[in-house]
Amino acid sequence: MSKCDVAVLGAGPYGLSAAAHLSAIKGLDVRAFGEPMEFWKSNMPSGMFLRSTLVASSLSDPRRAMRLQDFFAEHRAAPQVPIPLDRFVEYGTWFQRKALPLLDRRRVRLVEGEPAGFRLTLEDGESLRAKRVVVAGGIGPFARRPEVFAGLPGVSHVCDGRDVARFQGKRVIVIGGGQSAMETAALVHEAGAQVEVLVREGGVRWHGHTGYAQKVSKSFLGRLLHAPEGVGPAGISRLVASPPTLKLFPRFVQDKIWRRTLRATALSGLMERMAKVKISEGRAVVAARSDGGRLTLDLDDGSVRRTDHVLLGTGYKVDVGRYPFLAPELVGRVETRDGFPRLSFGFESSVRGLHFVGAAAGWSYGPLMWFVAGTEFAATELSRRVARAAKAN
DSSP states (O other): OEEEEEEEEEHHHHHHHHHHHHHTTTOOOOOEOOOOTTHHHHHHHHHHOOOSSTTTTTOOOOOOOOOOOHHHHHHTOOOOOSSHHHHHHHHHHHHHHHHHHTTTTOEEEEEEEEETEEEEEEEEEEEEEEEEEEEEESSSGOOOOOOTTTTTTTTTETOOOOOGGGTTTEEOOOOOOOOHHHHHHHHHHHOOOOOEEEESSSSSOOEEEEEHHHHHHHHHHHHSSSOTTTTTSHHHHHHTTTTTHHTTTTTHHHHHHHHHHHHEEEEEGGTTTTSEEEEESEEEEEEEEEETEEEEEEEEESOOEEEEEEEEEBBBBOOGOOOOOOOOHHHSSSSTTEEEEEEBBBOOOSSTTEEEOOGGGGGOOOOOSGGHHHHHHHHHHHHHHHHHHHHHH
């Protein structure tokens, strides 16, 4: 059975960044697994744009030589803002080829704890042992699917596939008021579907990088109040960009900042595209049933909708137990809070040698971990912990 010092599971922005930093530690045997940018490439609706700005959309490498700006420069292309999803996927695969040319594209089927580390079983049956495991499994397993739609055909989450052309000529209801819900609604409408968006909140919260908001963000005051990472509202943005500072605040303050930062909003640039899409605000589905090949939805105001398909833009709820590759026994040893693993220095869980990066690290390190902009901090902090442990041994 082969062995390694660190196994990184996942090849999205966090997995690639973590593996790039760890591979730079002298004498450390690092193995990274996964299909590069798989979730972004296979699950997000075709035609989407990134919500983040150019400066906040780079993956992280130790020399800071593989930023998104470097990708555009090497390809002699002008930076595109907002950034098309397909272009971002191209950037991620470019980063992987340069930083991790030996990436193992096989899936890890099972991770089990052992006295001296972990045993990994790959999809082809091969096994290996690792002293440490870094879980960068992304948010796909955490898609929030309201119970009212459980078991019904014709219901999918916005992260369930890229093909929006399949909705041409159909009636589609989108549930949610955030960026993914609104942009998916626009894409489905543009594909030729009749679309209605149901928003539980009293109204859609629009914000963006255009018009007045863009002018303010470029002013001296705007730069003072907004961190370059662009995560969170004015003032709060600076705290979110510094997880060590955020952790100094009482938990109830951290929770308020979390809710304020991650509440559902949509970029104002979508408003024109949504002009002909019906948005019903302050409405929630209280019952749903399949009826003759279509879906019937009962709303909380007593009205009824009949539709061919429901798209859930209902966000994500972290629960590390939903990672299918983690053995139940191992998950049971991880101390959690509301589904999140409680992490110490270096993103290490209560199970020694088991680390979590990305959205799963959000409870311990704040909402920055839900964005690509958090890869720089996460990869740096993780590699410091692993390097210190390797030196001690």
